[in-house]
Amino acid sequence: MYWSDRAVQRVAEENGIELAGRRSWTFGLSLIGLQGGFGPKQRMTRNRLEEARRVLRHIGSAATEALDTEPEAAYVRGVGKVEFAEFAAWHTQDAALMHVQVRNVHGQRIDLCLFGSMDNLRGFGPSDGFVDGWTSSAAPAVEELLRTRGRQNTSQWDCQESRSVEALKIVLDQGFSSASGEHAGRPETRGFTIGHAGHCEFFAEIYTDVVLDPARWNLEGESAGAERIMVGRPLWIRTMTPDAVIRYAELRNGPGWSRRRWLRSLRALTRRRRTDISPPDVVTVALVTSEVSSPHPTRRRRFQAPD
Numbered sequence: 390m391y392w393s394d395r396a397v398q399r400v401a402e403e404n405g406i407e408l409a410g411r412r413s414w415t416f417g418l419s420l421i422g423l424q425g426g427f428g429p430k431q432r433m434t435r436n437r438l439e440e441a442r443r444v445l446r447h448i449g450s451a452a453t454e455a456l457d458t459e460p461e462a463a464y465v466r467g468v469g470k471v472e473f474a475e476f477a478a479w480h481t482q483d484a485a486l487m488h489v490q491v492r493n494v495h496g497q498r499i500d501l502c503l504f505g506s507m508d509n510l511r512g513f514g515p516s517d518g519f520v521d522g523w524t525s526s527a528a529p530a531v532e533e534l535l536r537t538r539g540r541q542n543t544s545q546w547d548c549q550e551s552r553s554v555e556a557l558k559i560v561l562d563q564g565f566s567s568a569s570g571e572h573a574g575r576p577e578t579r580g581f582t583i584g585h586a587g588h589c590e591f592f593a594e595i596y597t598d599v600v601l602d603p604a605r606w607n608l609e610g611e612s613a614g615a616e617r618i619m620v621g622r623p624l625w626i627r628t629m630t631p632d633a634v635i636r637y638a639e640l641r642n643g644p645g646w647s648r649r650r651w652l653r654s655l656r657a658l659t660r661r662r663r664t665d666i667s668p669p670d671v672v673t674v675a676l677v678t679s680e681v682s683s684p685h686p687t688r689r690r691r692f693q694a695p696d
Contacts, residue, residue, distance in 0.1 A: 390512055390626050390634070392509055392511075392624075393509045393625070396505075396594065396623070397441075404447055405447075445466065451463055453466070459600070460617070461595070461598040462619065463594070463595060464592070464593065464594055465593050468588060469489050469588075469589065469591070470490075470586070470589065471586055471589045472487065472489075472576055472582070472584075472585040473487055474486050474518070474582040475507065475581045475583065477524045478524070484504065484506060484507065485505050488503070489501040489503070489591060497616050498616045498617065499618075500560075501591075502553075502556040502621075503623045504531070504622055505622050513636070517584060518580075520580055521566055521580030521581075522564040523562065525562075527556075530555060531559060531620070534597065549599050550601060550606075553601075554606065554615075554618065556618065557612055557615055561612055562611070564579035566579070566580065583637055584636045586626075588629050589628055589629070589633070590626070590628075593621050594624060595620070596621045597618075598620075601616060
């Protein structure tokens with residue numbers, strides 16, 4: 390469902406991983422003049438599965454799977470339900486966000502907030518989402534976190550905990566609208582959401598990994614109960630079965646949406662061009678998260694991103 394050539398290549402270069410493997414050779418013999426020669430064998434089909442295996446084999450134990458150790462994790466792999474949405478921000482285009490929620494052996498809730506590119510996402514199209522509802526003013530701060538891989542912070546959210554909380558609110562609350570009623574457990578009712586897939590295998594690079602101080606935060610809504618937040622980018626996400634994907638457009642518009650979508654495309658070819666009408670302005674709703682102000686310095690935990 391998701392494969393980032395850029396991320397995979399960068400991790401491979403930084404860790405000395407040869408994605409193509411050893412070079413194979415072919416031997417040719419010409420009967421005319423009894424001439425022979427060797428040449429490199431051309432690879433006709435790219436094997437992404439083999440590339441993924443090589444990355445995982447080389448990264449080894451650095452890829453955390455159990456998630457039962459203290460931060461910070463550099464790479465995370467696992468299997469779980471992945472939710473997909475567009476990352477709505479004025480400063481970035483065609484960005485995607487993915488959310489995975491798991492629990493480790495100790496019962497600790499862990500939220501993975503992963504950001505990437507819509508170009509790397511397969512199985513969804515422009516008609517899958519809709520633009521509506523709340524967008525976060527902290528989006529530039531999260532973008533800076535991703536761009537600098539957690540090494541730079543010039544925003545008003547001056548610690549990794551606060552930026553991680555803002556990233557979590559984006560993946561869980563973006564597209565919220567009071568006019569749509571209750572969104573808890575119903576992501577398809579929020580704007581910008583496009584679908585989810587269950588039992589996905591994922592591998593991600595983590596930029597920040599924090600355990601929240603329960604005395605500092607009083608989160609509400611679907612963010613309530615968050616304990617550990619990881620922010621980063623996925624290298625790949627793949628489904629175990631083809632029917633694991635749930636497209637929210639079908640939930641919103643009925644089971645016949647997919648068929649009618651193609652009919653609408655065919656009718657558009659013969660339809661006369663009409664004047665475009667701009668949609669009405671959307672009234673955004675600000676989400677307020679209460680936080681205990683000015684906690685005692687000894688009760689604050691700070692985490693530094695790895696060099």
